[in-house]
Amino acid sequence: MFKEVPPKVSSPQMEESVLRFWKENKIFEKSLEMRRNAPRYVFYEGPPTANGLPGIHHVLARVFKDLLPRYKTMRGYYVLRKGGWDCHGLPVELEIEEELGFSNKKDIEDYGVAEFNAKCRESVFRYVKEWEELTDRIGFWIDMEHPYVTLSNEYIESVWWILKQFWDRDLIYQGYKVVPYCPRCGTPLSDHEVALGYRETDDPSIYVKFPLRDEPGTYFLVWTTTPWTLPGNVALAIHPDVEYVMVEQDGERLILARELLDEVMEGEYKVVKSLSAKELVGKHYQPLFTFLPVDKDYCYVLAADFVTTKEGTGIVHMAPAFGAEDLEVGK
Secondary structure, three states: OOOOOOOOOOHHHHHHHHHHHHHHOOHHHHHHHHOOOOOEOOOOOOOOOOOOOOOHHHHHHHHHHHHHHHHHHHOOOEOOOEEEEOOOOHHHHHHHHHHHOOOOHHHHHHHOHHHHHHHHHHHOOOOHHHHHHHHHHOOOOOEEEEEEEOOOHHHHHHHHHHHHHHHHOOOOOOOOOOOOEEOOOOEEOOHHHHHHOOOOOOOOOEEEEEEEOOOOOEEEEEEEOOHHHHHHOOEEEEOOOOOEEEEEEOOEEEEEEHHHHHHHOOOOOEEEEEEOHHHHOOOEEOOOOOOOOOOOOOOEEEEOOOOOOOOOOOEEEEOOOOOHHHHHHHO
């Protein structure tokens, strides 16, 4: 009644036979055509860069990208799945620089920018065949025969068109954002690009005295783990619900959080008075550095909920040019 089931089954051969059936009978294309007039579910394929071989992490990402469109298709939606190739980005440039033995941007200028760009354009399609084979082998249903290519004028003009739509609808504004910057490459970096060459380093943490503008001999005592950002200081932040104190030691008066006195102060000192955050907010202090002209009011105390008393002095140095939180408060 039933065909005999062989005791030994080759999973790779079985998978390949299914894939062959899909391809020969254009099952993927038919699944799209069947839903042509159905409600649309929009899927954007974040394209890979084909100047590097695919790895196991790409398999995981592409499986996720396959699962959701399949599910929505089975739910009755039309899900257009168009593959693409990302042809821009720092990794492409860095690979060609390494191949050519370049160590800085001056080498690119000496070599010729147009010639260097041509090398980059060639490299981004280096492993297309391997990517297509991987895509087929894992059963990822996506149109690889008509991909969008980010270096083509057609694609670039489509991005310009989208930006124009945003502009016409008043959805674009000019603002500021803190981003990692590479002085060697002369460009901002994405979080992904930072992760490619991230290296932890030890920086000293220091205590800094910020002199009050109208009270000679009195200082806000601030602890910072990023002393290299001090030239960009524009404000100090305190917590609105923390109690602060003014202490006297060696003829100087220091202001810090009461809760951190025992951890910070060494030697003999005297508590002069208690201060609420409300009394301190708005007080001005003298800038540590004055080599850059500033035409706005700055160097004063403000309140911020992210200030803690787990460490430090309960007073945080603010440099909007160096930190996202600082920039947000600075706005």
